[in-house]
Amino acid sequence: MSTFTINGKSHTFNGDPEMPLLWYLRDVVGMTGTKFGCGAALCGACTVHVDGSAVRSCQMQVGDLEGQAVVTIEGLSPDGMHPVQKAWRDLNVAQCGYCQVGQIMQAAALLKDTPKPTDADIDSAMSGNICRCGTYPRIRAAIKRAAQGG
8 A cells, every 4th residue: 555645645555556647647547648659668758757857757667655745737837827837838848748748847847956057957857758740849948938937
């Protein structure tokens, strides 16, 4: 049994402790903002925060979450006004949009740890998040805008 929070609400899970957090979020809790991409933690589409750090939910097991706090895109900012979300909209970052939740969650974790990132900081932090549409210049610009306060 694991007890943890998701977006500030307590959850207790009595099922298979090896269930990936991604499937718990989508199939059990009904939070479909977090996307399935590759299933091997290579693309970043499933990125969420666990105790403030960006993790790939497809590889995080629910049984390993005891006492931890999970934040999904739904909990990043209930009104969608997190500086990263606002910058994403202002700069029209998304093209197809599929990877963007993971991109936003990774960017938010970067800015929490590195409030004024350099291009090298951004490249390093975001290198594990793949955008098949190639919106990388807009992603970098949005991160820089969010770092400046919006």
